[in-house]
Every structure is written in C-alpha cells, then in structure tokens.
Amino acid sequence: MSDKLKKLIADRGSIKKIGVIGMGYVGIPSAMLYADAPDFDLVYGFQRDSKTSGYKIDMLNSGKSPLKGEEPGLEELIEKVVKAGKFKCTSDFSMISEVDAVTLAIQTPFKNPKDLEPDFGALMDGLKLAGKYISPGALVVLESTITPGTTDGMARKILEQESGMMAGEDFALAHAPERVMVGRLLRNIREHDRIVGGIDDISTKRAMELYSRVLTQGKIIPMSAMSAEVTKTSENTFRDLQIAAVNELALYCEAMGINVYDVRAGIDSLKGEGITRAILWPGAGVGGHCLTKDTYHLERGAKLAEDKLDYLEGEESLFVLARHINDFMPRHMFNLTKAGLERIGKDVKGSKVAILGWAFINDSDDARNTPSEIYRDLLLEAGANPSVHDPHVIDYPGVTIARDIGEVLKNSNAIAIFAGHQEYKALEAKAIKKMSGMEHPIIVDGRNIIGPDAFIEKGFVYKGIGRGDKNDHKIQNIQ
Ligand code: SAJ
Numbered sequence: 001m002s003d004k005l006k007k008l009i010a011d012r013g014s015i016k017k018i019g020v021i022g023m024g025y026v027g028i029p030s031a032m033l034y035a036d037a038p039d040f041d042l043v044y045g046f047q048r049d050s051k052t053s054g055y056k057i058d059m060l061n062s063g064k065s066p067l068k069g070e071e072p073g074l075e076e077l078i079e080k081v082v083k084a085g086k087f088k089c090t091s092d093f094s095m096i097s098e099v100d101a102v103t104l105a106i107q108t109p110f111k112n113p114k115d116l117e118p119d120f121g122a123l124m125d126g127l128k129l130a131g132k133y134i135s136p137g138a139l140v141v142l143e144s145t146i147t148p149g150t151t152d153g154m155a156r157k158i159l160e161q162e163s164g165m166m167a168g169e170d171f172a173l174a175h176a177p178e179r180v181m182v183g184r185l186l187r188n189i190r191e192h193d194r195i196v197g198g199i200d201d202i203s204t205k206r207a208m209e210l211y212s213r214v215l216t217q218g219k220i221i222p223m224s225a226m227s228a229e230v231t232k233t234s235e236n237t238f239r240d241l242q243i244a245a246v247n248e249l250a251l252y253c254e255a256m257g258i259n260v261y262d263v264r265a266g267i268d269s270l271k272g273e274g275i276t277r278a279i280l281w282p283g284a285g286v287g288g289h290c291l292t293k294d295t296y297h298l299e300r301g302a303k304l305a306e307d308k309l310d311y312l313e314g315e316e317s318l319f320v321l322a323r324h325i326n327d328f329m330p331r332h333m334f335n336l337t338k339a340g341l342e343r344i345g346k347d348v349k350g351s352k353v354a355i356l357g358w359a360f361i362n363d364s365d366d367a368r369n370t371p372s373e374i375y376r377d378l379l380l381e382a383g384a385n386p387s388v389h390d391p392h393v394i395d396y397p398g399v400t401i402a403r404d405i406g407e408v409l410k411n412s413n414a415i416a417i418f419a420g421h422q423e424y425k426a427l428e429a430k431a432i433k434k435m436s437g438m439e440h441p442i443i444v445d446g447r448n449i450i451g452p453d454a455f456i457e458k459g460f461v462y463k464g465i466g467r468g469d470k471n472d473h474k475i476q477n478i479q
Helices: 003-012 027-036 055-061 073-085 093-098 122-131 151-163 185-191 201-212 225-256 261-267 294-303 318-343 371-381 405-409 428-437 452-456
Strands: 019-021 040-044 087-090 101-102 110-112 137-143 172-175 194-199 220-224 352-357 385-389 415-418 444-445 463-465
Touching: 003 172, 003 201, 003 444, 019 027, 019 122, 027 073, 027 087, 055 073, 055 087, 055 185, 055 261, 073 087, 073 185, 087 261, 101 122, 101 201, 122 151, 137 151, 151 172, 151 225, 151 261, 172 201, 172 225, 194 225, 201 220, 220 225, 225 261, 225 294, 294 318, 318 371, 318 415, 318 444, 318 463, 352 371, 352 405, 371 385, 371 452, 385 405, 405 428, 415 452, 428 452, 452 463
Parallel strands: 019 040, 019 101, 040 087, 101 137, 137 172, 194 220, 352 385, 352 415, 415 444, 444 463
Antiparallel strands: 172 194
16 A cells, blocks of 8 residues: 555545536446535546547537436436536546546447457547646546456556556556446436446545545445456356346247247246346347447456456356357348248348337336347348338437337338337237238347237237247138
8 A cells, every 4th residue: 555645545534526528328327426425526427529529518518418327317407507606518638637536437339349459549539638737646446347457558658648647656547337227217326336446545545535425325335356357257247147147038938839938937936045047038139338348348357367367268258158149149130030031931132121119118208229220130131121110219320210119110020029018018919010001010029028919819920039839820810
C-alpha cells in the first residue's frame, strides 16, 4: 500500500465531486444516483459533442432523458438533480481536473469474435481524456465490461502515459462492473451487490467509498481488479451457457417428439436445501449488448494466460460452443419456418413472412444484436419477403418496423414470434388467420407464448421451439 497515495487521498478528504464519462444506459443512471446522494456535491456527465450523440448534452441539462424506452424514476431524477444544480453535462473534459473520482461507462463491443479482437477504441479515447486531466489522488473506475487483465494492463498504461503519474502511487484505479438491465436501470444499481476490484487495497477502499453511497439494498463485494473482471465476464458467460443448455435440450425434445416445457417443469421441481436447478428458458436466440460478447472477453482473458492453462487437447471452449448454440437458434427458427411451409407444399422463396418482435428482450425497445435480424437476413437470402412488427422498437438501421400488426400479417404465409412482448400474448388464432388471409398460415413460436391447439384447430401449421409434441401435428382443413 503506497503511503504516498494514502496521503494524497487523505488530503483530499472524502469524495465530493465525480465525473462520469459516457452518457449511455449505464453512465446516465449512475451519474444521477451519485448526484442525488447527499454525500456528493457535484457530478459532471462527460459527453463528446459528436454528430451522433452530442444532442444528449442539451437534453440532460434541460432535465430530460435521452434514453429510449421506459426507465421508471429516471426522468424525474434527472429533472431533480439538474434543478438542484448537482448535475451538469458537458463536453469540456478538462473539468475532470476538478473531480475526486471519474468513472468510465463506455461500450466495449467485439470487432471480430472469431479472433477474439475487441473494439476498445471508444474506451481508449475515454481513458486518454481521463488520463490527460486527472489530478493527484483522484480515483479512476472502469464500469464497462472488459477483458480480464485490462484494468491493470491497457487502462493503467494509457492513464500513466497521459497523466505522467503512477497508478497506485499518484492515483487510484479500480474496476466496478455494471450489472444493469434495460427497464430497471436505477433499481439494479441501487439493489444489486456491487463487485469492486482495485489494482491495490487503497484503490479498492476508495472505490468502495464511491459505491457505498448509492447502494440501498446491495452490498459491496471487494476483490482484486482481475477477479472483478472475471466475475463480470463469467456471470454473463454462465447465463449464456445455461440458456445454451436449455436450447440444446429443446432441440433434442423436438427430435424426440416431446414438450421441453414439461421436461423443464420436471427438472425445476427438484428443490430442497443444497439443490439449485437454475434451468432457464429456451428461445429464438440471445441478443443484447452483454451475453453476445462477454464470453469472448473471458476467452480472451484466458487466452492471455494460456501458457498456464491446463485444458483438454484440441477441444473447443465450452463457453464458445454455448455461444454458437445460441447463435444457431435464429437459424433454427428459419429451419422451422421452411419445414412448416414445405408441409403445405410451399417454398421459402417468394413467401411473405411476418416477424413479430425486433427487440432482443420482452417489453423493451432495445434491439441491440437482436436475433430477429439474423432470421430476417436468412429469409432475404432465401428469396422470401420478410416484414417486421414491434410495438416498442421505434427505428433501427436497415429495417422498416411497422406499428400496425395487420399490415405485416396481411397475406403472410408465415408468422414468426421472436419477442415475448405482452401484446403478442393476446394474439388470437381467428383474428390472425383472418388478417393473413391464408388457408394454412405457418406460425412459428420462438418464445412459447401462444397455445398451439388454438391455432392448429384454426388450420394453422404450428411450429414451436422445443415443442416436439406438436410440431408434426395433423393439419386441419377448416370448412
Ligand atoms: N434469454 C433466453 N432465455 C432466458 C433468458 C434470456 O433466451 O432464459 C435471452 C433473451 O431473450 C435475450 C438474451 O437472452 O435475447 C439476454 O437476456 P438477459 O435477460 O440476460 O438480458 P441482458 O443481456 O440485458 O442482461 C444480462 C444480465 N446478466 C445476468 O443476469 C448474468 C444482467 O444482469 C446484466 O446486467 C446484463 O446482462 C449486462 O449488462 O451485462
């Protein structure tokens, strides 16, 4: 523990001013909670005044949320802290010199998962700006999900180069990964336990001071920076693995002619102390900004340590295989659609297919890495004519999203359900059939939200993920 840093922090006293770099799904709710905490005096939200996201600066400073979709309590909190003068959004990064702590909540996508090559461009720009302006005794925290080894590796290097100071000596450095989900951002930050990992104990301690002020139910779990990086990447990797396991089971159940949901309920019934059976839900695919890439961050971290790794010769990583299984599910939806059309002697080529749900998750407008896009592209490749409906997603590059479900169902040979939105749970066979105008429309349920019998009775050709008990049903001719 560096006495020099200890003294610098003691001279500064408790954290009063904070800077948040990256006004997005993580940065905005975090900044507002810091600003609303009585212990902190002022929070700057740092946002580049770029063509694509510069508009956020004025919106936030006028107390408005630039985030799309329902975020309970967020708009009110922005208005409150802006009115109270406790939050300012700015593109003047030199103000970082004033703050006691600066956090970075910047996207860390992958350029190419195959080569495990992340796109750290935006994060490196943020680190350079933080390094350029931080003052002695400040704390820097990475909240983005990153490859294990990044905090004490690339981030430390950039911050030291830009600042001319030493991490652990002149400034504190830590990783405290976000754990938020769209639709409940504020609640997740307040209530989830927070993993806090410093490059040394004094950095961990200083970062704990920051997060303990915003947690209501959650507790702080201190550890090393590397352990924090692995915790975050592997908690999403494990979730992805659990989803891949039940997706594989669903594919088996289809082949065996049984209902995966009966099996799931059976497995889930084994309860009692010490028995955890976390079986998740099969479906049309895994989207979003997290599960689709965090496995590759973990893999990259392990690769950096592969000279010490003892693993099966020539075997693929279980985690990467899980990614491939989940990436296969939209293609499986395509195969089910094709099989359904073939049952009535139709080819995918020239067929009109209605895609219900563009969001990657239910009842949200978030369509980042949506599985629906993979399915849509497969249809286009096969010469089909896809159309898309989603009650929540307003716009998305390269696709027209209809508001009127009748419009996409009209003359549709097939209907594919990709998101479990509430609106779709009320779908009625008779009404859908009337809108499609087909004698035997194909309906492919990727989220198990419709009752197969109600549709089969109306002459639909039903296909469902994991529904081997129904997928080869007798087609009914309705007089
Ligand atoms: N999905 C399934 N079956 C399931 C659960 C989800 O197919 O049983 C699909 C969803 O449809 C969606 C995708 O997986 O397409 C991701 O869904 P999600 O519920 O995991 O949502 P995310 O990605 O927004 O949230 C995850 C969460 N991680 C964990 O629970 C370990 C969240 O806590 C994280 O904060 C978030 O990633 C993140 O930002 O890392």
